[in-house]
Structures are given as structure tokens and as C-alpha cells.
Amino acid sequence: MSEEEWKSLFPIGTVFKSPLLISGSSVKNSIGPLVFNPVPTSLTRLFSSQSLLPSLSPPSVLNLPRFLLTSSSVVPSTSSSVASLFGEQQCCSDPPSVLRYNRLQCLPCPNSSSVVVFFPTGPNSDHVGFLVVSSNGSGLDVQSDCSNDVFSVESELNYQIFGIAVNPTLGFVDDSCVDIGFLLAYTMYSVEWFIVKNHAIGSIRRPSVSLVHMGSKVFKTCSVVHACWNPHLSEESVVLLEDGSLFLFDMEPLLKAKNYNANANLKGIKLKVSWDGLDCSKKVKWLSCDFSWHPRILIVARSDAVFLVDLRENECSISCLMKIETLPSSLGEKEQFLAFSKAGSDGFYFSVASNRLLLLCDIRKPLSPVLQWTHGLDDPSYVNVFSLSELRSSPGNSMYKVASESGYCIVLGSFWSSEFNTFCYGPSPPALDQSISSRSSKYFQSLYAWERPSNLILSGRECPCSSCLTRQESLKDAICEWVEWQQKKEIVLGFSILDNNLSLPFTGQNEYGSFTLVRLMSSGVLEAQTYQASWNSLKKIDVVHKESLNLNDYLLYGWLLDDKYRFTRRYIYFNFDYLMGYLNDKLDEVVDSFMRKYSKDSLCEQSLSLEVHEVLCEKIKACGFDRLRSTPALAVVFNDISLPSSIQEIAFRKLWASLPMELLHFSFSSYSEFLENKNTVSIEFLSVPSLHQLPPFMLRDPSNRSNKWSHKVPRTENIVGPVLPLPILLVLHEFRNGCSKLEEEGVGKFSLEAEFREQYDEIRSAAGEMAVSPFEPKVDDGPAVSLGDDREYVSAESQKPKNFVSFHPFAFNSRTLYNTQGNLTNCANVFDSLIFKLEGKEASSEKSENNASRELYNGLCPVELEFNAPLMDFGSKELKAYDMLKRQLLKWEDGFDAYKEFRSKI
Structure with missing residues (x-):
């Protein structure tokens, strides 16, 4: 070289x-x-x-985990798990x-x-x-x-x-x-x-x-x-x-x-x-x-x-x-x-x-x-x-x-x-005096x-x-x-x-x-x-x-x-202090800071309108609770299960029903109260259903209104809600019982995470006692809570024995922990196990004579079905079509080995 x-x-x-x-x-x-x-x-x-x-x-400046977080409701751990399936991500910029x-x-x-x-x-x-x-x-x-x-x-x-x-x-x-x-x-x-x-x-x-x-x-x-x-x-x-x-x-x-x-x-x-x-x-x-x-x-x-x-x-x-x-x-x-x-x-x-x-x-x-x-x-x-x-x-x-x-x-x-x-x-650089040899080179x-x-x-x-x-x-x-x-x-x-x-x-x-x-x-x-x-x-x-x-x-x-993008843009700004407080398990501090600016008595002693009071009392009482009950029985909460529900859903339903009427009023109101302030953003909530359920009322009809009220869709006076999330109501309940623990020396800080974990353990233990698990051992071997020991008042309907199934879908076999930034739901298996009520033979006797048409659906699936729809009488043509569809369903069930095995174990 x-x-x-x-x-x-x-x-x-x-x-x-x-x-x-x-x-x-x-x-x-x-x-x-x-x-x-x-x-x-x-x-x-x-x-x-x-x-x-x-x-x-x-170009997209959000990597895949960040995109999943900002465009959907998945939690960080889930978004990271999904993104990992696609391998190494390229530079987002x-x-x-x-x-x-x-x-x-x-x-x-x-x-x-x-x-x-x-x-x-x-x-x-x-x-x-x-x-x-x-x-x-x-x-x-x-x-x-x-x-x-x-x-x-x-x-x-x-x-x-x-x-x-x-x-x-x-x-x-x-x-x-x-x-x-x-x-x-x-x-x-x-x-x-x-x-x-x-x-x-x-x-x-x-x-x-x-x-x-x-x-x-x-x-x-x-x-x-x-x-x-x-x-x-x-x-x-x-x-x-x-x-x-x-x-x-x-x-x-x-x-x-x-x-x-x-x-x-x-x-x-x-x-x-x-x-x-x-x-x-x-x-x-x-x-x-x-x-x-x-x-x-x-x-x-x-x-x-x-x-x-x-x-x-x-x-x-x-x-x-x-x-x-x-x-x-x-x-x-x-x-x-x-x-x-x-x-x-x-x-x-x-x-x-x-x-x-x-x-x-x-x-x-x-x-x-x-x-x-x-x-x-x-x-x-x-x-x-x-x-x-x-x-x-x-x-x-x-x-x-x-x-x-x-x-x-x-x-x-x-x-x-x-x-x-x-x-x-x-x-x-060329030299001033170049020789012939240098020029030739x-x-x-x-x-x-x-x-x-x-x-x-x-x-x-x-x-x-x-x-x-x-x-x-x-x-x-x-x-x-x-x-x-x-x-x-x-x-x-x-x-x-x-x-x-x-x-x-x-x-x-x-x-x-x-x-x-x-x-x-x-x-x-x-x-x-x-x-x-x-x-x-x-x-x-x-x-x-x-x-x-x-x-x-x-x-x-x-x-x-x-x-189509040349219209004037108007921006509305929202305060997410409560959301950040919840994610970091500091919601009580945020609420306490807010309440110091206002009179606590005026917030906690706000009068309950008679209309809302009567509707909520009727719903709670129809599900098996009286007005004076402070803590609902687990049997009543399980009796309210109308669809396959996770442990978290059942625990939240129990917490909702345990709140006093004074606090429920903060979450259920009428549209007239929202429309008093004309500058408020148009808000949409679902009406409280007529079907007897525990709050927050899972089965409801979809709304029939648009973004703004008009003469085509007139304003209704129905009771709507919830308009406040459950975590805020739980913190308000804590203030109502003994004011803020932040003001007491030597008392531990109120933690929503600990409150939720306690409810999950209670529901998990009750499920292990009441529900059968076809393919898995029972979920938890912690301290069991016997439903027979609950001697408080329970309605006659809720005291009847019910059969439940705790089912773990195969899609959840990874048992991924669902965590938020504040670890508020850092409990395994609160989402991946579904609990539902089996259809009982006595279901038909409990129904009224007007519900005779609904008995046609008995025996089609192991889940007890409830309908929130007007009654209709079946004629000969409808019954003929029904019989044909039923035969097809039974034929599919007989040919599906996994379903047959599932039915044989429950």
C-alpha cells in the first residue's frame, strides 16, 4: 500500500x-x-x-406501546406486551x-x-x-x-x-x-x-x-x-x-x-x-x-x-x-x-x-x-x-x-x-513553477x-x-x-x-x-x-x-x-388532577385539597331530591336490600349477576350498593341539573333502567339523543348516571365517616388500592365457596367467608340457593397482571376469571304468567338469561322458525366436544 x-x-x-x-x-x-x-x-x-x-x-411519532396507550383504554403492561409481539420497533421519527x-x-x-x-x-x-x-x-x-x-x-x-x-x-x-x-x-x-x-x-x-x-x-x-x-x-x-x-x-x-x-x-x-x-x-x-x-x-x-x-x-x-x-x-x-x-x-x-x-x-x-x-x-x-x-x-x-x-x-x-x-x-494546490514531470503526473x-x-x-x-x-x-x-x-x-x-x-x-x-x-x-x-x-x-x-x-x-x-378542516377550531380544556391522583394512589389528597376550598358541610349535607331518592331506594330494595342496610350481603350481590362478570365487576357492584343514599345522589341526577349552566359542554349519560339491578346498572338501553338536544329528540327528565366515578365516591365516603385521615396524626393514609384489594379477596373467597370451576382448581385458598354466617336481613328471594360457575377462558392463560401506573389494580386474576349464574330448574316457577314466551329460551345455554325488552307473543310461524334454529343450535352443541365437556362438569 x-x-x-x-x-x-x-x-x-x-x-x-x-x-x-x-x-x-x-x-x-x-x-x-x-x-x-x-x-x-x-x-x-x-x-x-x-x-x-x-x-x-x-409520520407517526408515537411508538407502538405509546400509540396503544393514547388510542385505547389498555393499561401500560398490556400495551407493552402487545408491542413486544411485533419485535423491535423502528425509530418513531x-x-x-x-x-x-x-x-x-x-x-x-x-x-x-x-x-x-x-x-x-x-x-x-x-x-x-x-x-x-x-x-x-x-x-x-x-x-x-x-x-x-x-x-x-x-x-x-x-x-x-x-x-x-x-x-x-x-x-x-x-x-x-x-x-x-x-x-x-x-x-x-x-x-x-x-x-x-x-x-x-x-x-x-x-x-x-x-x-x-x-x-x-x-x-x-x-x-x-x-x-x-x-x-x-x-x-x-x-x-x-x-x-x-x-x-x-x-x-x-x-x-x-x-x-x-x-x-x-x-x-x-x-x-x-x-x-x-x-x-x-x-x-x-x-x-x-x-x-x-x-x-x-x-x-x-x-x-x-x-x-x-x-x-x-x-x-x-x-x-x-x-x-x-x-x-x-x-x-x-x-x-x-x-x-x-x-x-x-x-x-x-x-x-x-x-x-x-x-x-x-x-x-x-x-x-x-x-x-x-x-x-x-x-x-x-x-x-x-x-x-x-x-x-x-x-x-x-x-x-x-x-x-x-x-x-x-x-x-x-x-x-x-x-x-x-x-x-x-x-x-x-498548484505550484507557481511546475516542472514538466510534475505537470505530467x-x-x-x-x-x-x-x-x-x-x-x-x-x-x-x-x-x-x-x-x-x-x-x-x-x-x-x-x-x-x-x-x-x-x-x-x-x-x-x-x-x-x-x-x-x-x-x-x-x-x-x-x-x-x-x-x-x-x-x-x-x-x-x-x-x-x-x-x-x-x-x-x-x-x-x-x-x-x-x-x-x-x-x-x-x-x-x-x-x-x-x-372540511377550514372551520374555526374551538378548544375545551379539562382538568385531570383527579385522574392523576387516582393513577398515583393520591386521590384522597386531591379531594382533600379541593374540599379545603369549600365548606365540607355544604358538600356532604347536600339535600337529596325526592325523585332521585325514591328511584334509588326502589332499585336497591328490589334487589334485596332495605334502606337502613349499610353493607350488602354477598349472596345478594351474587344473586344480581345477570351476565358473566369478572371479580372486579362484582366487587365494584358491592361497593356501589354499600354507599349511602346521600352519596349516591352525587352520581345519579337528572339532565335538568346539568343544563342549568348553559356554558357547560354537552354531556351524555345513560338513563337508569327499569330492570331491577344494583348500581351502576350494567344492562341499559342505548341513548337516543344526539350531541345537542333538538325538537326531534326532546330533552327527557329521566334519572341518569353515574356521573361521578366510584373512586371519588369512596373517598367522599371516607370523609363523611370520619373526615379526612390526613388530618389525624398516627392514622394510616386511606388507600384505594388497599380497599379494592380487600374487596377482591372477599369476592374471590366467596366464589371459591359458591361456584364450581370446571377446568381449574378453585381460585384462592385464602380465608373463606361463609355466606351462611351472614345473618343480617336478606330477602326471601336472595336466600334461595343459587348455583354459580367460575370459568377461566383459555385466552387468559398468560395470567398477565393488569397494572396501572399507580398499581391500583395490582391483583392477579381479577379480570381473567368470569363468574356467572347457572340457569335453575325453578326459574320457570319464579317467572310470572306473562313471561311464558321467555321460557322458550330455558335450556339453550348454561347462563340464566334476563330480558330488558317488551313482551311479545309467538305465533305459529315464529314457533316454527324457533324450533328450526333450536335444532341447529343443539346440533352444534353435540358436535363441539369442548362445550360438551364444559356442560358435563357444571
């Missing part, structure tokens, strides 16, 4: 002074300034339209795939000072739009359509445009127009080809440009990764698919036949490229492709390697130019290539960027990078190489002309993160990095001072996690560097050269700005110093412009 090759193995930036880095004052006189700063006074708005706004689907590409492409118009600017437009970014930018001597003009909007191709692509590529050419000329170039636009599953025509030829008028659709190709089995034009044969293009397949399309037959059909499905040639033996596993990702120095030699990049594909012979030859394994192992196992671009016009060099390194490679020296930098950017997705003469055009001093013509600049960055850096390189000399990388303020309006940067990061952190900061900040979606004849007039000294950049902003603005070559980066931009301290709302996502 030669000395120069050995030096190239050191990444520029990892050591104080890298071996292949040319830096310092001694070489500045040969290279010139390599920092490019925006000129704030040159900022020019060229065009503004809603058609320039991107139509993007916002990945940018949309369409923002990984430059959305702006420019095609110069020959023999004129104009350029055609292309970009995606339309409601789904599925149209090709364009504007014509021309120089008028004192500035830039924009030519738009007759309605002062962007030009747009009428044909609609089937999918959202991911990328646009142009290829200039001076093709066929007739009496009316001339072909000035080709354009292709690729989506996820299709590619569209166009001819760009200029209808204003042979005159001094500005260009009159149109696009003629040549045809398309839809790939139904695999998505498109990249598409590019052949710089050697302008009519050819190549398409790279997600599985590594390559297709070559030649437009020359269409051009000769002049048979353009927008609906034509073009047939390309699938190149005979076999990736067998090159480790094409599902983990690798294909990135891009481009033509090398020959029209039949391609460079193809993927996430782990870069290949040279030689198609000059009958059989394809593939060689590896760069592997991710050749990079230093200290970078980590997750290092992969992210962006690729050809470097220079000769086709021998290319640049490729990984997570941490930027490499410049030569196809003549495989597996050995010519230069490598540590770029310090976050997931760069865009890379391009410009000649230094483009960036330092029209200098007032020709001292650095030789360096500009031999040097190059790599622009690397990400449109999503709005960070771009420039990396300059070239041969060793220029073809064999090594390339060097010219100075260290510098930041490129692509938006042109960001102040780089430390206070502004710190403020920006603080504002980003303050944004809600489900809101992307790109929605609050104007970012660049695409850019292009204009030719020298299109540059903005430069006011001031242009000693070292400059360039004019046209860019597309996320606010729907097309603008231009001049960048000047300087020795040092800007420390502060006074013009935008104050503006950069704010984050405004920008419409990054075009779907927000839909008419």
Missing part, C-alpha cells in the same frame, strides 16, 4: 489533523475561501401558491419517504436566459408541475399559467411522486417547437416519461414550455426505488426496483414514430443482472443507481455495499466497489449506507454516505475509499456533488480560478432535519480534502448564533410529542443552483465568487437567494436573529388545506 493510500484510511475529523487534509493559512492563497454564506439582503420571493404546498401524510428526495429539479432552456423548474403538485402530489424562471437583467421573473398558478400536466399519476429526474437534450426541431429535454417522474409503483418542448423558438419571446406524456410503466409486484437518465444516450433511462431488479427503457423508437400515447404501458428490457451469492437478504435495502463512464456500465448502491454492473458483454459482470464491512468496526454493527451520488462528469468517482461517514470512492480502486469524512449529521438522505466553479462563479478576482476548475464540493444533508454540510476536495495524483466541512444554511434565514440555536432546540422540546416540529418551522423541500447567466444581481463586492440558489419552501413559496464564498462561517445574521426565535405554524402537510 502506498503512502497516499494508507493516509486515506483516516477519516477526516477523527483526528486533530487528518493525513489527507489540506488546511491552514499556508494553502489559503492557493485554494481560496470554501465557506458559503447566504446574503440576507438578496432573499427574493419568486412565486407563492398553494399548489406548491406538499401533500404528505404526517423517521421522515416521510418523499422528503428523502430533492423535490425541485431544473432544466435549462437552450439559447435563452431561462430555466424550467419542476416539482410535484396536486392534491396528492401526483401531478408534475412547473414554472419558468427567466432573467430580466435586474432580477428574476417567473412565468405562470393564465390563472396565475403553476403549470401542471393534465395526466394524473396513480401514486404520490417520490422523485423527478431531467435530462437536457437538443432534439427534434420542427416549425413550431423544439425538444429541450426529457423528464421522468417515479412513484412507489410506477414511472412516467415526458418530453419537454419549447414552443417559442426563433423569437425573442420568453420560452413557452409544455410537457408531452410519452407513456408509463406500472410495476405490480415490486416497488420502485430509483430511476435515472443515461447521460451518454439521452433517450435511455434505467429503473431500480426494491428487489434489486434493473429495467432499461429506450425512448428512441417512440421519438422516431412520434406515436405518443399517455395511456401506453411501455415495455422495458429487464437487465440480466443476478445478485445470487451477494447476500441479498431481506435486511438490505437498495438505495440508488447511476451510469458510470460507459453507457452500459452502472453503479448500484444498497445499504451494505456498492456494486459495479458491467453490461457490455453478453453476460453481466458484477464487482463490489465498497462494502460496509470495510469501514472501521468502531462505528458499530448498525452502520449502513444511506445516500449515494455520482461525483463529477467523468463517471469514475462516486460518493456514498453512511450513518457516520462520507466516502469518496474511485471505481478503479475498489474497496479503498479515496477520502472519508466524519459528517456528524443525523441520518443524511441527500448527497450531490458540484463543481467548485459553479459555487464560485463570476469572481471579481481570478486568483483562485485554477482551484475552482479543479475542485469539487459535496453537499450532504437531510431535508427532514434541515441540516446540510459542504465537503470540498480536489488535487494538491497530475493524472496520477491523489485527491485531498480542502479544509474541514462547513455548515450550509440552506434555508438562508436561520441565525447560527448559539443563543438562537439553543432557543430553537428549547422550542422543539416544548412541542407535544405527537406534533412534528417541521409543522412549526418553515423548512426546505428542494433546491437547485442556477447557471451563471441566471444569477441574481450581486450588490457589493464579489471578490471570491457566488452562486444563486432557488429553493422550494414548505410554506408554498419559491424563492431565490445569493450565497457568497467566504473565509469564515457567519456567527450571527442580524436580519433573521429575532425571527429565528419563533416557531410558527406552517402547512407542511397539504391535507390540512381540505375545506
